Amino acid sequence: MTQIYDESGKVVPVTVVHAGPCDVLQVRTAEKDGYEAVQIGYLDKPRRLASRSERGHVAKLDSKRSKSRTAAGVELSAKAGCEPKRFIREIRGTAGDLAPGSQITVEAFAEVPAVDIVATSKGRGFSGAMKRHNFSGQRATHGVKKCHRHLGGTGCSAYPSRLFKGVRMPGQYGNARTTVRNQKVVRVDAENNLILVLGGIPGPKGGFVVVKQTNKV
Known part of the structure; x- marks a missing residue:
């Protein structure tokens, strides 16, 4: 990632993708x-x-x-x-x-206003609910002992005596196929086979990505 200046002089954060x-x-x-x-x-x-x-x-x-x-x-x-x-x-x-x-070549994106980018996100291993789902955790005052980062109660008592599917809990975070849709194409450098896309995209530096024209209106 880096930043460039547009025609009006504003700083624009971009991700440089070597495409082709x-x-x-x-x-x-x-x-x-x-x-x-x-x-x-x-x-x-x-x-x-x-x-x-x-x-x-x-x-x-x-x-x-x-x-x-x-x-x-x-x-x-x-x-x-x-x-x-x-x-x-x-x-x-x-x-x-x-x-x-x-x-x-990147010249195929010369007239494309926006793209979808598919990549594998960074793997963060087995993560807790605060890191994985942005939970606020428990209180840091009286009544809480050694469980400040726990997710708390998950509901469901005697009936139905189970948890419903999809409850947000600790688990594997990242390392999954991720699509960022409708990202604006800021600049196309045909000489160096580079595409400058507005904002960030999934994955680490040097990771492989798929860039295709978006189908969003």
């Missing part, structure tokens, strides 16, 4: 796959660290299965012909002019 270029690995169609989507990959992965299936996903590899399918007259799917990727995701929607082997 992303290679198109596959194009899903309704006829073949039952739905329409574009599979894209980001950041090259060294071939020595990639498995054979990861290398065969992006480039043609000779194998007994491919030879037998070719001999049987089965048309093999097109390959992107690029390096294996570290981060692969599918974006639902029509592919348009995109095909395996083409690239998507």
Whole structure:
């Protein structure tokens, strides 16, 4: 995160996202796959660290299965012909002019006013109710002994003698798929493949995120 000045001279807090270029690995169609989507990959992965299936996903590899399918007259799917990727995701929607082997750059967001960002939030482990749900805790005066940060009573006495689902309690906090919707795009730097998004986004520095045009009106 950082801050920049807009045209009126106001300080705007932004998050800098390095977005692309992303290679198109596959194009899903309704006829073949039952739905329409574009599979894209980001950041090259060294071939020595990639498995054979990861290398065969992006480039043609000779194998007994491919030879037998070719001999049987089965048309093999097109390959992107690029390096294996570290981060692969599918974006639902029509592919348009995109095909395996083409690239998507930040210029696709040049006219986009706002985006949705999907990422994995920072994991905070097993947390108490005050940290996880912003509870106020117990009194710090008379009558409270060694339980100042407890969540207090949870209701439900003899009937129904149980707790209802969804009661806010201590538990796992963070490390979950999180979506921040309708974030304004402040600036697009096509030369350095950067997108400046207003405000903060989930996840740590250097984490992988998915940026797509928002569907909110």
